[in-house]
Amino acid sequence: MRKLLFALAAPVGAFVLTIIISSIALWMFGSNPFSAYGDMLGHAAKLETQVDILNRATPLYISAVAAAIGFRMNLFNIGVEGQYLFAFLIAAQVGSLVVLPQVFHILLIMTVAVLVGAAYAGIAGVLKVTRGVNEVISTIMLNAIAITGLIALLQQRWQADQENFTSTTLGTNPIPESGLIPNINGIVEIFTRDIGQGKQLTGMLIVAILVGLAYHFLLTRMRFGFDLRASGANPFAARAGGIPPKRMVVAAMVLSGAAAGLIGLVELNEKAKFSPNPIKGLGFAGIAVALLGRNNPGGMVFAALLFAFLDVSAGILQNTQAATKEIVNIMQGIVLLVAVIAYGVTARIQSREEAKATAEALRATEGMEVAT
Amino acid sequence: MTAAIELIGITKRFPGVIANDDVNLTVEKGEIHAICGENGAGKSTLMKILYGMQPADEGRMLVNGEEVNFSTPNDAIDRGIGMVHQHFMLADQLTVLENIILGAEPTNGGVIKFKEAEAHLAKVAADYGLTIDPNDMIESLEVGERQRVEIIKVLYRGAEILILDEPTAVLVPQEVEALFDNMRELKAAGSTIIFIDHKLDEVLEISDSITVLRHGKTVASMPNEGVTAHDLAELMVGSELPTPETSESTVTSTVALDVREVTVADEDGRNVVENINFQIHKGEILGIAGVEGNGQSELIDAIIGTADIRQGAMSLLGTDISNMSVRKRRELGIAYVPEDRHVEGLMLDAPLWENAALGHQTQSPYGSRWLINRDGARTQTELIKEEFDVRTPNIDVSAHALSGGNQQKLIIGRELTSNPSLLIAAHPTRGIDVGAQAAVWEQIRTARANGLATLLISADLDELIGLSDTIVVMLRGRLVARLAPEDVTPRDLGAYMTGAATQNSDEAA
Numbered sequence: 001m002r003k004l005l006f007a008l009a010a011p012v013g014a015f016v017l018t019i020i021i022s023s024i025a026l027w028m029f030g031s032n033p034f035s036a037y038g039d040m041l042g043h044a045a046k047l048e049t050q051v052d053i054l055n056r057a058t059p060l061y062i063s064a065v066a067a068a069i070g071f072r073m074n075l076f077n078i079g080v081e082g083q084y085l086f087a088f089l090i091a092a093q094v095g096s097l098v099v100l101p102q103v104f105h106i107l108l109i110m111t112v113a114v115l116v117g118a119a120y121a122g123i124a125g126v127l128k129v130t131r132g133v134n135e136v137i138s139t140i141m142l143n144a145i146a147i148t149g150l151i152a153l154l155q156q157r158w159q160a161d162q163e164n165f166t167s168t169t170l171g172t173n174p175i176p177e178s179g180l181i182p183n184i185n186g187i188v189e190i191f192t193r194d195i196g197q198g199k200q201l202t203g204m205l206i207v208a209i210l211v212g213l214a215y216h217f218l219l220t221r222m223r224f225g226f227d228l229r230a231s232g233a234n235p236f237a238a239r240a241g242g243i244p245p246k247r248m249v250v251a252a253m254v255l256s257g258a259a260a261g262l263i264g265l266v267e268l269n270e271k272a273k274f275s276p277n278p279i280k281g282l283g284f285a286g287i288a289v290a291l292l293g294r295n296n297p298g299g300m301v302f303a304a305l306l307f308a309f310l311d312v313s314a315g316i317l318q319n320t321q322a323a324t325k326e327i328v329n330i331m332q333g334i335v336l337l338v339a340v341i342a343y344g345v346t347a348r349i350q351s352r353e354e355a356k357a358t359a360e361a362l363r364a365t366e367g368m369e370v371a372t
Numbered sequence: 373m374t375a376a377i378e379l380i381g382i383t384k385r386f387p388g389v390i391a392n393d394d395v396n397l398t399v400e401k402g403e404i405h406a407i408c409g410e411n412g413a414g415k416s417t418l419m420k421i422l423y424g425m426q427p428a429d430e431g432r433m434l435v436n437g438e439e440v441n442f443s444t445p446n447d448a449i450d451r452g453i454g455m456v457h458q459h460f461m462l463a464d465q466l467t468v469l470e471n472i473i474l475g476a477e478p479t480n481g482g483v484i485k486f487k488e489a490e491a492h493l494a495k496v497a498a499d500y501g502l503t504i505d506p507n508d509m510i511e512s513l514e515v516g517e518r519q520r521v522e523i524i525k526v527l528y529r530g531a532e533i534l535i536l537d538e539p540t541a542v543l544v545p546q547e548v549e550a551l552f553d554n555m556r557e558l559k560a561a562g563s564t565i566i567f568i569d570h571k572l573d574e575v576l577e578i579s580d581s582i583t584v585l586r587h588g589k590t591v592a593s594m595p596n597e598g599v600t601a602h603d604l605a606e607l608m609v610g611s612e613l614p615t616p617e618t619s620e621s622t623v624t625s626t627v628a629l630d631v632r633e634v635t636v637a638d639e640d641g642r643n644v645v646e647n648i649n650f651q652i653h654k655g656e657i658l659g660i661a662g663v664e665g666n667g668q669s670e671l672i673d674a675i676i677g678t679a680d681i682r683q684g685a686m687s688l689l690g691t692d693i694s695n696m697s698v699r700k701r702r703e704l705g706i707a708y709v710p711e712d713r714h715v716e717g718l719m720l721d722a723p724l725w726e727n728a729a730l731g732h733q734t735q736s737p738y739g740s741r742w743l744i745n746r747d748g749a750r751t752q753t754e755l756i757k758e759e760f761d762v763r764t765p766n767i768d769v770s771a772h773a774l775s776g777g778n779q780q781k782l783i784i785g786r787e788l789t790s791n792p793s794l795l796i797a798a799h800p801t802r803g804i805d806v807g808a809q810a811a812v813w814e815q816i817r818t819a820r821a822n823g824l825a826t827l828l829i830s831a832d833l834d835e836l837i838g839l840s841d842t843i844v845v846m847l848r849g850r851l852v853a854r855l856a857p858e859d860v861t862p863r864d865l866g867a868y869m870t871g872a873a874t875q876n877s878d879e880a881a
Contacts, residue, residue: 046862122841226726226733226744232720239678240708240716241731242699351721352774 003192006350010342011302017342018335025330031323034110040313040323047192049312051199057308058208058280059266063286064304065215066117068295070135072219073232073252078137079124079259081283082146086263089151089172092274093158096173105179110207113261115217120146121257125250135253155276171275181207181269205268210261216297228252231309288332292339307332374437376533376564377422378400382431384417391417393588399533399581401436404555404565406575406596409585409608410831415568418585419535423455424448435533456522458538462510465832469493469506472525496528501557507796516547520554533564540574541665552578570602570608570663572702572870584608605866607831622655623841626689628825629675629794634684636670643682644670646849653792657816657826659840659857661833661865663710667849668829669711672796675702675827676708689793702731707792709783711829713776717783720772724764725753727771728786735790752789760785761811777808784812788819795819795826801835813839833862847871 011209023033044047056289063080070077091113100108127133160173181203185195195201216226230238231248239245263282289307293300310332314325379687384392392414399405409415420426422433424442431564433440435451437542442448445455462471469490478485478492490506497504502524510518519539524535536555540548556580569575575582576596583593584607629652636645644668652658662668673679675686677698685694693701702708708731710716718727729749731740737748753767760781764774771779780800789793797816801809816839820826830836836843838858845853845868851877853868867873 163721221743223733223739223742223744226729226739229722230719230726230730230733233722234715236716237719237730239698239708240676242697242702242734244697244699264620326565353769353771355773357771358765359775 006346006353010346013365014335014339014342017338018331021334022327022331024078025334026327029324029327031327036317036323036327039316039320040309042216043313043316044309047195048197048199049316051188051195051201052312053308054205055200055202055266055270056311057304058202058205059263059282060264060285060289061208061300061304062211062259062266063205063282064289064293064300065211065286065297066256066263066283067287067290068215068293068300069256069259069347070252071232071290071295073228073248074235075249075252076136076257077121077124077139077253077256077260077347078136078287079121079142079283080256080263080286081281082139082143083117083120083257083260084263084283085151085278085280086120087113087261088268088278089154089158089274090116092172092175092268093154093178093263095175095268099176102178105176106181109175109179110262110265113265114258115261117261118254118258121124121260122250122254125253125269126232128253128298129249131149135249148278150187155274158272158274171271174272175268181265182274200270202266202269204262204269207262207265211262212297212301215259219297225283232330252364276318288336290335306335375399375434376436377566378434378437379422380434381419382418382420382421382428382433384414384428390588392421395431395585395588395590396591396593397565397590398582399566401564402559402562403580404567404578406567406579406582407585408568408570408572408575408582408604409572413585413608415585416537419455419566419568419629421535422448422521423453423535425687449529449531452532453535453591454524454526454529454533456519456537456539457483458541460522462518462521464511466510468504468508468510468513468521469818471510471521472506472528475491476529491830494530495522497524500524500527500554500561500563502554504526504562514547516543516550517560519543519547519551523554527558527563532562533566535568536564536756537568538570539567540569540571541782551781560657572604572866573872575604576601588854601870601872602863602867605870606863608615609862609866615682616629621841622821622823624654624656624823626654627651628654628656628689629827630687631675632685634671634674634686634839635682636667636674636679637682638670644849645674647684648849648851650851651829652842654793654823654825655820656841657828657839659828659830659836659843660846661836661843661869662829662846663869664831666846668846671797671846672708672711672827672829673798676706685880699734703735705791705793707787707790707795709780709787709795709797709800711802713779713783718771718779721770722780723770724757724762724767724774725750727782728753728756728767730786732786732790756782756785756789757788760815777804780804781808781811784815788815788824792824795824796829797826798829799831800828801830801832833865837862845869 026033026036066080067077091109094112095105095109098105098108120142124135124138127138128135158172160171161169168207183200184203184205185201188201189195219229227243227248229236230241231243233246236247260283264278265277267279285307289300289303293303308329314328317323317327318325375398378396379395379397382392382395395414395418407415418424419722420430424445424447427443435453440451463474469486472493473489478488493506503522504524505521510521513521523534539551543551558565567579576599579596581595582599582604583590584604586608630648631648634645634648635643638644648671650658660668670679675679681694685692687693688704688706691704692809695702714720719730729744733739733744734741737745739745739749739750750767756762757764757767762781762785763778772783784800800816801812828836828839837860840857843855843857843860844851845855845865847869864873868875
């Protein structure tokens with residue numbers, strides 16, 4: 001009971017504080033906070049908006065898992081951004097070159113994306129253990145190399161119809177139907193009404209759920225996950241316990257990059273190609289989602305949904321003119337900041353309470369003084 | 373004449389231990405006052421209180437006869453007290469002068485007045501007879517020179533009372549001589565020096581007065597006249613504790629660990645363990661005595677595999693382990709009780725059952741190559757809890773919630789229940805209460821009777837003598853003596869540990 005109370009105290013407290021601070025911000029912008037929140041919630045109640053939110057939450061969640069794998073052992077993979085965009089481009093190109101039975105075609109594209117992401121992140125891991133390069137620096141630089149270098153270069157070379165392309169043919173050659181994961185509108189429509197406005201719920205949602213389950217299994221059931229958490233919890237004890245620190249760094253980076261490779265597939269399945277202006281920033285947003293969800297497979301689900309809801313709300317606020325859409329970025333920032341502080345405070349209280357409770361439990365059961 | 377420092381009835385408690393228990397200390401002006409005691413005797417805590425880094429729970433402090441109450445080191449510095457830490461706090465990429473003025477830069481509208489600072493530094497250096505080139509980069513200096521920079525830094529801020537925290541621990545013998553010359557110069561210039569050390573020959577050489585701490589209490593305070601190293605060793609170690617009973621020998625003829633001509637170098641390439649040879653048989657406890665910092669930790673690191681050896685070879689039950697990974701060695705049966713359970717022993721924020729699995733997660737019952745067996749691990753942890761008397765309401769509490777003694781019992785339990793063939797135990801009873809201490813001893817003795825080979829390192833000489841079948845003494849990275857525990861006293865050991873007594877090298881090898 002107490003445990004549950006503690007687990008809820010931080011998110012609830014953070015939520016209330018965020019609402020208060022956001023309201024002040026809205027009011028300062030000259031908007032009515034109540035009508036802004038009303039518009040946001042009113043729209044979120046619609047099935048079509050919910051589809052939008054889930055479509056946005058899907059890549060955010062995968063990205064958060066990628067970041068969280070590193071965070072679990074105090075590795076900061078800032079390079080998810082570059083890893084997913086690079087993997088996206090390569091997977092799009094490879095997928096467009098072949099025609100295979102659907103299952104194999106989809107698996108091929110996924111495998112390519114995962115391998116490219118893993119290999120690209122692995123560079124930072126290898127640099128860290130062989131040359132002592134801090135992974136934050138190397139992944140930031142690898143982001144620049146991927147986005148402004150490799151992608152810019154390859155994208156031109158792989159441009160469909162080199163001679164006379166129009167705005168609709170910009171990008172790589174489209175992937176044949178067999179390479180695309182179908183939407184899962186049908187599954188949702190069993191429980192609800194038909195989804196309108198031509199909205200499609202991405203099939204990658206299923207993949208994201210599987211990624212979350214795999215991450216949970218890795219952390220709680222697998223030896224590698226134990227080693228990962230131990231290395232993060234106390235690297236010295238982990239090393240003395242036989243966990244090879246260097247190999248863990250490379251493995252964690254590779255695994256993080258592998259998850260990152262899947263992020264771009266959400267957009268790839270929607271557009272069937274790599275367009276010159278893919279959705280950027282998902283890698284960085286994933287870091288925020290991982291922080292908010294405390295690297296926890298379940299917590300990050302809520303965090304991803306919250307961020308997705310706010311992202312989608314930006315468009316709604318712009319349409320209804322209830323507030324400027326930038327308020328959404330402010331809210332995301334506030335919720336993150338407040339949540340991190342709230343987690344820190346409750347963790348400290350909780351740890352003190354636990355020590356006290358343990359001492360008391362012992363005194364009660366044994367009727368003897370515990371060392372003070 | 374009023375004393376420079378007077379501490380009256382200082383008491384400081386930490387969860388599970390009393391670090392200082394009614395400590396009294398009087399340091400006269402212009403003297404070099406040594407404070408000695410074993411590790412964990414409370415020396416560092418006392419100095420932290422004096423320097424304002426920690427508040428005392430009880431007691432009074434007088435500086436130059438005035439009652440003071442420090443809440444930060446700045447308060448202590450204002451009263452003319454300066455501390456030179458054992459680990460230097462210098463910026464490698466800055467010059468000597470820049471390091472010395474760092475944090476107290478003389479400025480003129482935001483511009484640092486280097487000329488003025490350099491002149492002041494030259495004056496301080498001349499006053500105290502210390503030579504240093506203010507424009508040298510720190511990274512280019514030897515360890516001894518860096519220490520001198522630290523001392524000058526303190527003097528530059530106007531300190532008249534200097535606290536030197538184990539200043540010789542990082543120095544080679546020639547550098548120690550240079551440091552002592554500097555200390556004599558400082559004394560001649562009127563400074564008061566408090567000097568923490570546990571190498572007795574050094575204490576006797578340099579100090580005017582000596583205070584000995586043991587188990588957080590002052591056991592003696594005397595002028596350095598007619599005192600011998602043997603007297604000090606006895607005061608430090610004490611002889612009032614009952615020696616843990618030596619039971620009949622269980623040593624077999626099977627060699628478990630064979631260490632041959634092993635040399636280990638530190639990061640700077642200096643040999644910290646040099647050409648060491650020993651064997652431990654099944655059922656034998658080999659005790660290594662030595663003042664901390666004489667290569668014991670590095671030897672342990674080499675055996676468990678967290679440090680590489682430069683030369684030599686090691687084998688466990690006939691299998692060469694010299695180049696094996698830590699995990700392979702542990703799977704082969706090396707159990708390890710680290711010297712600091714919070715550093716290498718536990719994940720403090722993780723539940724007990726995960727802590728029990730640490731180091732054994734690849735093996736039954738905790739897990740396998742790929743998976744963790746949660747049920748197996750939990751059952752095993754319950755078993756450790758019962759068998760090793762780990763006092764905890766359940767096995768899901770975090771390790772930090774347990775008292776030190778119970779944390780240690782958990783570690784001993786997880787290592788001894790893993791069916792090891794070699795146990796490396798570094799200070800297995802450090803900082804735990806008497807009840808837990810007896811339990812740990814009993815467990816080690818039982819394991820020995822069952823044929824476990826044990827390498828025991830301890831600063832508690834009674835423990836070492838009581839448990840060991842053989843004792844070797846380590847000094848400056850070498851084994852300098854080999855002794856039978858039946859006919860050795862803590863006093864004798866202390867003499868070998870500090871180099872006051874020697875054995876010819878044939879016997880030691």
